[in-house]
Amino acid sequence: MKFNNVRLLVKDYKKCFKFYTEKLGLEPLWGDENGCYASFKVADGIEGFALFVSDYMAPAVGNADKEQPVGYREKSLISFEVENVDNAYQQLLSKGIEFINQPTDMPDWGMRTVHFRDPEDNLIELFTPLQVQ
Numbered sequence: 607m608k609f610n611n612v613r614l615l616v617k618d619y620k621k622c623f624k625f626y627t628e629k630l631g632l633e634p635l636w637g638d639e640n641g642c643y644a645s646f647k648v649a650d651g652i653e654g655f656a657l658f659v660s661d662y663m664a665p666a667v668g669n670a671d672k673e674q675p676v677g678y679r680e681k682s683l684i685s686f687e688v689e690n691v692d693n694a695y696q697q698l699l700s701k702g703i704e705f706i707n708q709p710t711d712m713p714d715w716g717m718r719t720v721h722f723r724d725p726e727d728n729l730i731e732l733f734t735p736l737q738v739q
Contacts, residue, residue: 611645611653612684614728615660617674621725622657629701630686655684684724685731691718694732698722711736 616622623639626632626646635653637644642662648654664670688694691709699705706721717733724730 609654611656613656613658614684614724614726615663615674616657616726617660618725619657619659625725626655626657629698629703680729683729683731685733688732688734691720691732691734695720 614622619642620639623634623637623644627634627639632646632648632655635645635647635651637657642659643656645653645656660674664672695705695709703722706723709718709720711718713736717735719731719733721729721731
């Protein structure tokens with residue numbers, strides 16, 4: 607078995623595509639805003655993150671008649687390592703990202719983190735490893 611990607615199943619594909627490309631600066635490896643699927647570069651030429659229209663996936667797994675859950679505790683998190691959490695936080699604030707919290711040292715986790723949500727309420731974490739002393 608070989609890992610390929612984590613795929614978010616979204617309702618508003620175009621809005622999410624623009625969020626991940628324009629706000630977060632991810633580079634698509636395949637697909638565009640007018641499609642229904644896109645994969646994004648997460649490391650040098652490596653795909654690892656993708657978006658797909660939820661309504662197209664649901665019939666394939668027998669869930670065409672079910673709604674997406676709302677009002678629940680997170681079951682997943684998208685985590686991106688950045689060079690400097692504080693700088694990334696300021697850059698994304700200037701692009702209109704609304705954060706859940708401010709950059710915070712999490713010594714037990716070994717990182718400095720900050721959190722926000724994408725247009726469909728998926729939880730996103732940016733982190734920078736703390737310097738070991």
